Amino acid sequence: MNTETKPDINIDRSVGDFRYDVDYAFDAGVGLTEKTIDYICDVKGDPDWVRKFRKEGYKKFLEKPMPTHWASKDLENIVFENIRYYLSQGQVPKRSWDDVPEDVKRTFERLGIPEQERKFLAGVEAQFDSEAAYSNIKEAVGKQGVIFVGSTEGLQKHPEIFKKWFGKVIPSGDNKFSALNSAVFSGGSFIYIPPGVKVSHPLQAYFRINAQNFGQFERTLIIADEGSEVTYMEGCTAPKFETATLHSAVVELVALKGAKIQYITVQNWSSNVFNLVTKRGLAHEDAEIKWIDCNIGSRLTMKYPGVVMKGRRARGEVISIALAGDGQHQDTGAKMVHAADETTSNIISKSISLGTGRSTYRGMVHIPKHLKKCKNNTECDALLINANSRTDTYPAITVRGQGHSVQHEASVSQINAEQIFYMQQRGLSEAAAMSLAVNGFVNDLVQQFPMEYSVELKRLIDLEMEGSVG
Amino acid sequence: MNTLSIRNLHASIGDKPILRGLNLDIPQGEVHAIMGKNGSGKSTLAKVMAGHPDYTVTSGDVLLNGQSILGMEPDVRARLGLFLAFQYPMEIPGVTIANFIRAAVQARLPEGEELEATEYYAKLYAKMDELSIPRAFTSRSVNEGFSGGEKKRCEVLQMAMLQPRYAVLDETDSGLDIDALKVVSSGVNALRGPEVGMLVITHYQRLLDYIVPDKVHVMAEGEIVLSGDKDLALKLEAEGYDWVTAKN
Ligand SMILES: Nc1ncnc2c1ncn2[C@@H]1O[C@H](COP(=O)(O)OP(=O)(O)OP(=O)(O)O)[C@@H](O)[C@H]1O
Ligand SMILES: [Mg+2]
Numbered sequence: 001m002n003t004e005t006k007p008d009i010n011i012d013r014s015v016g017d018f019r020y021d022v023d024y025a026f027d028a029g030v031g032l033t034e035k036t037i038d039y040i041c042d043v044k045g046d047p048d049w050v051r052k053f054r055k056e057g058y059k060k061f062l063e064k065p066m067p068t069h070w071a072s073k074d075l076e077n078i079v080f081e082n083i084r085y086y087l088s089q090g091q092v093p094k095r096s097w098d099d100v101p102e103d104v105k106r107t108f109e110r111l112g113i114p115e116q117e118r119k120f121l122a123g124v125e126a127q128f129d130s131e132a133a134y135s136n137i138k139e140a141v142g143k144q145g146v147i148f149v150g151s152t153e154g155l156q157k158h159p160e161i162f163k164k165w166f167g168k169v170i171p172s173g174d175n176k177f178s179a180l181n182s183a184v185f186s187g188g189s190f191i192y193i194p195p196g197v198k199v200s201h202p203l204q205a206y207f208r209i210n211a212q213n214f215g216q217f218e219r220t221l222i223i224a225d226e227g228s229e230v231t232y233m234e235g236c237t238a239p240k241f242e243t244a245t246l247h248s249a250v251v252e253l254v255a256l257k258g259a260k261i262q263y264i265t266v267q268n269w270s271s272n273v274f275n276l277v278t279k280r281g282l283a284h285e286d287a288e289i290k291w292i293d294c295n296i297g298s299r300l301t302m303k304y305p306g307v308v309m310k311g312r313r314a315r316g317e318v319i320s321i322a323l324a325g326d327g328q329h330q331d332t333g334a335k336m337v338h339a340a341d342e343t344t345s346n347i348i349s350k351s352i353s354l355g356t357g358r359s360t361y362r363g364m365v366h367i368p369k370h371l372k373k374c375k376n377n378t379e380c381d382a383l384l385i386n387a388n389s390r391t392d393t394y395p396a397i398t399v400r401g402q403g404h405s406v407q408h409e410a411s412v413s414q415i416n417a418e419q420i421f422y423m424q425q426r427g428l429s430e431a432a433a434m435s436l437a438v439n440g441f442v443n444d445l446v447q448q449f450p451m452e453y454s455v456e457l458k459r460l461i462d463l464e465m466e467g468s469v470g
Numbered sequence: 471m472n473t474l475s476i477r478n479l480h481a482s483i484g485d486k487p488i489l490r491g492l493n494l495d496i497p498q499g500e501v502h503a504i505m506g507k508n509g510s511g512k513s514t515l516a517k518v519m520a521g522h523p524d525y526t527v528t529s530g531d532v533l534l535n536g537q538s539i540l541g542m543e544p545d546v547r548a549r550l551g552l553f554l555a556f557q558y559p560m561e562i563p564g565v566t567i568a569n570f571i572r573a574a575v576q577a578r579l580p581e582g583e584e585l586e587a588t589e590y591y592a593k594l595y596a597k598m599d600e601l602s603i604p605r606a607f608t609s610r611s612v613n614e615g616f617s618g619g620e621k622k623r624c625e626v627l628q629m630a631m632l633q634p635r636y637a638v639l640d641e642t643d644s645g646l647d648i649d650a651l652k653v654v655s656s657g658v659n660a661l662r663g664p665e666v667g668m669l670v671i672t673h674y675q676r677l678l679d680y681i682v683p684d685k686v687h688v689m690a691e692g693e694i695v696l697s698g699d700k701d702l703a704l705k706l707e708a709e710g711y712d713w714v715t716a717k718n
Contacts, residue, residue: 416560417523417524418560419560419561419562421520421522421523421544421560422556422559422560422562423562423570424521424543424544424545424548425520425521425544425545425548425553425554425556426545426548426570426571426573426574426577426628426632427545427548427549427574427577427578427632428545428573428574428577429543429545429577430543430545432573432577433545436562436565436569436570436573437562437565439564439565440562440563440564440565440611441563441564442564443564443565444564
């Protein structure tokens with residue numbers, strides 16, 4: 001890892017914690033009714049099938065109970081009537097930063113997005129509250145037939161591909177929050193990579209919540225056609241508000257035969273955000289889907305990226321790092337559904353709990369009886385920093401049938417006072433020593449991040465540790 | 471003034487007193503050795519000087535060039551120039567030797583000043599060569615999976631990189647084979663000079679053939695009970711400790 005490079009991506013909270021006033025042309029108001037959904041459909045010019053899909057999603061949302069029988073009771077503190085479900089300035093994302101309205105543009109400039117785009121990205125989408133303000137890909141990438149647009153543009157201009165997969169990997173009724181997203185989704189990315197095309201640089205989306213009491217419900221669909229490859233990265237921030245903000249995304253990935261998708265998230269939400277996200281990928285024969293998920297910040301995050309390995313020899317992987325700061329709860333994990341012979345899944349999860357922070361790992365691995373030669377490896381390690389920090393692990397591994405190989409390892413460790421003393425004896429302050437120990441704990445996973453993100457992640461950990469030591 | 475002075479030091483762990491009125495002066499430019507039975511309190515002395523949080527100093531003082539360091543955090547003492555080569559060095563998973571030493575060197579620079587990477591690596595490699603540490607060690611996690619001897623060599627490497635004013639070496643010779651003992655001793659000798667005071671804790675006279683001390687002290691039950699020149703070590707080797715304690 002090259003630590004000389006100045007970080008390019010500003011995702012630390014002190015950087016994200018600012019807000020400019022913005023005039024919204026479209027505001028669905030507070031609360032959610034069928035009228036809210038009609039308003040969103042009208043503003044966006046949704047086709048009838050989408051309106052129908054939304055209304056069905058809304059019905060399921062109302063029917064489904066809060067999952068508090070297994071998840072945190074804190075969910076009850078989300079007051080759906082107080083949330084604003086749609087806010088935008090205009091619906092057409094700009095292709096050039098010059099055309100992005102000044103008040104929105106300066107936010108992204110301050111977050112360093114246009115600069116990163118020039119430096120190392122193949123394409124960028126920048127979402128501000130409900131809609132993308134900017135979306136563009138490098139010409140060379142576009143010429144290969146790669147489509148990278150917002151979800152609205154995707155469903156309007158590419159219905160033949162969009163409709164085929166939309167809502168198929170994650171049905172709207174999968175859970176209460178996927179149903180909510182289905183009802184009010186807006187923004188997110190639609191990506192299609194044609195057969196055999198390997199996109200060498202990452203495509204990036206940046207999600208910014210600017211308004212208070214707001215719910216961001218982006219919807220992302222990525223389809224990698226046969227033998228293609230793509231890396232997608234998402235970053236997220238919000239300023240610190242007094243009241244709760246909701247982020248509830250749905251992300252569906254489809255890797256057709258032999259395709260590879262790598263999806264990287266580095267989220268750094270402020271501590272008032274409920275982050276309840278459903279992410280799942282469908283891997284066909286010989287395809288590979290890898291989720292790299294890094295969760296820092298938020299009040300409560302519930303996120304269990306999954307891979308359904310539908311074709312022979314498909315591979316699924318989840319690499320996740322969660323840092324639960326004081327008063328935060330990171331409830332994360334992975335779902336691996338083996339649905340064909342010789343499929344392989346790998347889960348590596350590392351969590352760090354600081355102060356009264358709590359991290360929970362939930363893993364589900366399912367290998368049914370009729371399959372042959374499936375493999376799963378699960379490793380989850382938790383590091384506790386303070387005496388009142390907390391971690392729980394709920395692995396659910398169901399393996400039936402014979403000839404499978406399944407490994408599961410879990411560990412809980414505490415930062416050891418002797419280690420800290422040793423490092424302090426070398427001249428490092430207590431905070432620097434803790435930071436080094438935490439960075440060391442996640443180091444093997446961070447190595448897998450693109451360099452720009454690994455440098456930034458290290459800096460975020462340093463900031464968290466500085467804050468945690470008196 | 472340019473002395474590490476330990477004045478009538480009493481320290482305990484819980485309510486168990488371990489150091490009981492210990493006096494010792496190590497001027498810069500001198501090397502002192504401490505020998506003593508297991509459990510006599512040698513490592514305790516080293517850790518109390520370095521500021522280990524488990525020990526309570528009940529009375530007495532430790533002065534670094536005239537300044538009391540007892541109220542200071544361990545890292546502040548370290549940056550003032552006190553170095554401890556641990557008897558049992560800690561493992562730090564995931565943190566490479568190169569990054570660890572680099573962070574320690576960086577911590578000594580004035581605020582805002584960045585360590586120059588090429589210079590740093592040049593120095594690191596030179597010191598590693600002197601201590602016959604293979605290059606591959608730079609990317610290994612600190613002490614993780616190291617043999618006993620490798621850990622000790624790594625302690626001396628850190629000392630060489632940090633160039634302390636006062637160094638306490640707690641049984642740095644334990645676990646070293648004969649060749650390693652020579653290499654490590656020459657590494658330590660390279661650091662000797664008018665600016666550096668050293669306290670070498672050891673059980674073996676043999677080490678003192680390589681690192682020839684100016685003075686040898688015997689510790690028993692938390693006190694220095696006898697001091698002499700290097701010949702004292704030879705006598706201890708031949709006759710053991712009983713005659714020292716009997717005399718008291
Ligand atoms: N954490 C502790 N709790 C209780 N007693 C302790 C603790 N640490 C040290 N002691 C006791 O203090 C005494 C001195 O220990 P110390 O490690 O300083 O001895 P030493 O002279 O370095 O011995 P050795 O030659 O074996 O390294 C011993 O009796 C030891 O058991
Ligand atoms: Mg000892």
